[in-house]
Amino acid sequence: MENNKCGWCVGDTLYETYHDEEWGVPVYDDAKLFEFLILETFQAGLSWITVLRKRENFRKAFDNFDYKKIATYNQEKTDALLQDSGIIRNKLKVKATISNAQAFIKIQKEFGSFSKYIWDFVDGKPIKNAIRNYKDAPTNTALSDAISKDLKKYGFKFVGSTVVYAHMQATGMVNDHEVGCFRYAEV
Numbered sequence: 380m381e382n383n384k385c386g387w388c389v390g391d392t393l394y395e396t397y398h399d400e401e402w403g404v405p406v407y408d409d410a411k412l413f414e415f416l417i418l419e420t421f422q423a424g425l426s427w428i429t430v431l432r433k434r435e436n437f438r439k440a441f442d443n444f445d446y447k448k449i450a451t452y453n454q455e456k457t458d459a460l461l462q463d464s465g466i467i468r469n470k471l472k473v474k475a476t477i478s479n480a481q482a483f484i485k486i487q488k489e490f491g492s493f494s495k496y497i498w499d500f501v502d503g504k505p506i507k508n509a510i511r512n513y514k515d516a517p518t519n520t521a522l523s524d525a526i527s528k529d530l531k532k533y534g535f536k537f538v539g540s541t542v543v544y545a546h547m548q549a550t551g552m553v554n555d556h557e558v559g560c561f562r563y564a565e566v
Contacts, residue, residue, distance in 0.1 A: 383557075386514075387513045399562065402556075407494045409483075410445075420536075420542065421469070421472050423472070437465075441476065450483075457474065472537060475537045478536055479534075482530070505551050509558055510556070511557060522547075523544035526543045527542070
């Protein structure tokens with residue numbers, strides 16, 4: 380018998396693999412948190428599957444999501460990224476990724492790690508929701524509003540409440556797996 384899965388991922392192998400192995404698993408590693416932040420930034424206004432299909436291209440284009448390198452990107456590197464057809468070539472999002480890397484480092488210096496900073500918003504443990512149908516999951520909450528506002532104070536861009544909530548879902552800060560999904564209890 381096949382495992383029950385969240386309805387949003389069924390029917391696409393890439394989506395299902397992402398759902399089964401990554402989505403909603405708590406992430407405490409700064410490098411991985413930054414990767415998801417970049418991907419969520421580029422996803423703004425687009426479908427997640429579009430970003431997921433280009434993930435490996437993003438990984439190559441953005442030096443394996445190395446935020447220390449990204450923070451030092453110059454105009455030449457920015458221009459090269461805007462010519463890279465393997466990624467989403469949005470000038471504002473590329474520039475935001477660079478400034479977000481700089482802001483990410485600023486938070487690390489202040490809090491010791493980005494992980495400590497971001498997870499303090501949920502007291503270090505995931506919020507376990509009871510979603511019956513993925514269509515009923517919120518796209519933002521009062522908490523994602525607060526995190527978005529705080530990130531913007533540090534200079535982050537493209538981190539509206541919906542992007543932040545998607546980041547919270549992806550990195551396991553909230554468990555929005557459907558209660559009937561085999562991953563709900565696992566994460």
